[in-house]
Amino acid sequence: MAKILLVEDNELNRDMLSRRLVRKGHEVSIAVDGREGIAKARDQRPEIILMDISLPELDGWEATRLLRADAATASIPVIALTAHAMESDRIRSFEVGCDDYDTKPVELQRLLGKIDALLARGR
Numbered sequence: 001m002a003k004i005l006l007v008e009d010n011e012l013n014r015d016m017l018s019r020r021l022v023r024k025g026h027e028v029s030i031a032v033d034g035r036e037g038i039a040k041a042r043d044q045r046p047e048i049i050l051m052d053i054s055l056p057e058l059d060g061w062e063a064t065r066l067l068r069a070d071a072a073t074a075s076i077p078v079i080a081l082t083a084h085a086m087e088s089d090r091i092r093s094f095e096v097g098c099d100d101y102d103t104k105p106v107e108l109q110r111l112l113g114k115i116d117a118l119l120a121r122g123r
Helices: 011-023 034-044 060-069 087-095 108-122
Strands: 003-007 027-031 048-052 078-082 100-103
Touching (some): 027 034, 034 060, 048 060, 078 087, 078 108, 100 108
Parallel strands (some): 003 048, 048 078
């Protein structure tokens, strides 16, 4: 299974999603804000990043933009996760370099399908 970096500031969302992904066989590391997410992406080289958009200090859009600008992390697939289901949020997520977009509350089977599709593309 995949090595996933979950960047999520909400403790309940973080715990619920990480537990469910681990139960599915994935290895999950956690970052609680955009800066920590960038640092862990550089250090750990996950296979995929699940990036919350509404983060303290450095939001998910800016964190993704910075990941894309760094040769060491530019090719790691990023799925934007947000409670905001506005079309403009989806569009902006793709504009900053996200590979896919999913809304909260997360529907696990849908998210797993997106993860699998992105991982298959990279192999």
